[in-house]
Amino acid sequence: MIILANLLFVLLSNILFCNANITLNELPDFRIVGGNEVSITIVPYIASLQRRRRNLVAHICGSVIVTEKYLLTAGHCVIDRNDKEGAKEYTLSDAKEYVICTGSEYAERGEIIQVLKFFVHEDFDTQELSYDIGAIAVAQDIQFNSRTLPAKLPEGDLEASSAKLEQYEESKLECQAYGWGDTSARSFSSLMGVNLHLAIVDDCYKKLTEMEAGTISADIQLCTLEAEEQIDTCQGDSGGPLTCVGVVWGLVSWGEGCARPGNPGVYSRADVAKKWLEKVVYTIPLDRSSATRNYLISPDLKISIILILSSFTLFA
Numbered sequence: 414m415i416i417l418a419n420l421l422f423v424l425l426s427n428i429l430f431c432n433a434n435i436t437l438n439e440l441p442d443f444r445i446v447g448g449n450e451v452s453i454t455i456v457p458y459i460a461s462l463q464r465r466r467r468n469l470v471a472h473i474c475g476s477v478i479v480t481e482k483y484l485l486t487a488g489h490c491v492i493d494r495n496d497k498e499g500a501k502e503y504t505l506s507d508a509k510e511y512v513i514c515t516g517s518e519y520a521e522r523g524e525i526i527q528v529l530k531f532f533v534h535e536d537f538d539t540q541e542l543s544y545d546i547g548a549i550a551v552a553q554d555i556q557f558n559s560r561t562l563p564a565k566l567p568e569g570d571l572e573a574s575s576a577k578l579e580q581y582e583e584s585k586l587e588c589q590a591y592g593w594g595d596t597s598a599r600s601f602s603s604l605m606g607v608n609l610h611l612a613i614v615d616d617c618y619k620k621l622t623e624m625e626a627g628t629i630s631a632d633i634q635l636c637t638l639e640a641e642e643q644i645d646t647c648q649g650d651s652g653g654p655l656t657c658v659g660v661v662w663g664l665v666s667w668g669e670g671c672a673r674p675g676n677p678g679v680y681s682r683a684d685v686a687k688k689w690l691e692k693v694v695y696t697i698p699l700d701r702s703s704a705t706r707n708y709l710i711s712p713d714l715k716i717s718i719i720l721i722l723s724s725f726t727l728f729a
Contacts, residue, residue: 451606453518456591458564458661459604459653460484460513461520462491462528462549470512472520472602475592475653477564477661477683481554483694484513485686486652487666488547491531494539503539505531513551516560518604520593524561527552529701532694534686542679544633545666546686547652548694552701564654564661567684574684578635581657585610588637588657590665590678592650609678611657612638617677624676627667633685635663636677655680 453459458478463470474490492503508528517523532548555561567574581588587610593602617636618629629636637655655663663680 449606450603451591453516453560453604457560457562459591460515461593462486462652463512463514465510472593474651475665476513476549477654477664478555479563479566479690481557482550483690484549485664486547486549487664487681488533488537488545489542490652491547492533505533513549515555520602526555529699534689541628542667543630545681546664546689548690550699565659566661566687571684571688578662582611582613585612586657588655590653590655592653609637610639612636612677620677629679633682635680635682638677640675
């Protein structure tokens with residue numbers, strides 16, 4: 414009886430948590446480097462984009478909640494690349510294989526919502542990662558509360574937001590990037606935050622050119638640069654927010670290595686992404702009629718069920 418109770422506990426735990434039962438060697442290297450744990454109430458607009466693998470799901474990228482129906486992320490998070498070396502072609506990933514998790518400091522917990530559809534900016538380049546902007550439509554409205562809220566994006570037209578961003582860059586404004594840390598089997602990856610300084614895009618362009626690492630354009634991207642400190646975003650943080658003065662200005666895109674002093678971190682501009690949402694994505698009708706109704710389990714209910722199962726296991 415004890416064995417059966419333990420088995421029931423494990424099986425239901427795997428259903429209740431987004432990332433349960435994934436072994437260490439299946440996980441990508443995703444982490445905020447040199448950061449600190451933060452509460453989801455500090456950044457309630459972040460969500461974990463996760464891919465189903467058989468009966469499990471694993472964190473892939475960060476994302477930013479913008480409305481009850483849509484999230485922003487990096488374009489490279491929601492595509493399948495052509496396998497041919499150097500090819501720029503890609504296809505959108507199968508949305509049915511993905512979910513988002515919201516409202517928790519842990520990538521494995523929170524509200525689980527099925528993804529309905531992916532979108533990628535029409536000018537996205539898989540080689541240079543220019544216009545590295547994607548959007549996620551969910552099959553069921555996100556329920557807002559103190560732990561799950563839409564992000565504040567730059568206001569005004571692109572001319573106004575560009576002028577403000579230029580001022581931030583010249584002053585080397587300190588901003589905050591957020592993402593999830595390393596995960597191991599039966600453990601939870603805490604949401605991490607790190608303070609990073611904006612840099613003038615021309616300076617980042619020169620650095621990247623010297624390194625032969627890529628290119629960057631001030632019209633669509635921004636960058637951070639740390640001269641000495643080993644702090645940065647890294648793999649798996651892609652698509653997550655770079656927040657400056659309470660406003661999401663960037664979406665984590667790419668960099669040459671992680672936390673290497675003198676190496677720029679590159680972000681897609683959130684104001685450009687916002688204009689794309691309004692001009693393109695929001696005009697495309699969503700058909701939710703055939704969407705599978707997902708299971709939304711609140712954190713409080715999860716805890717209650719786990720306590721019940723634990724008691725059952727102890728006294729069986």
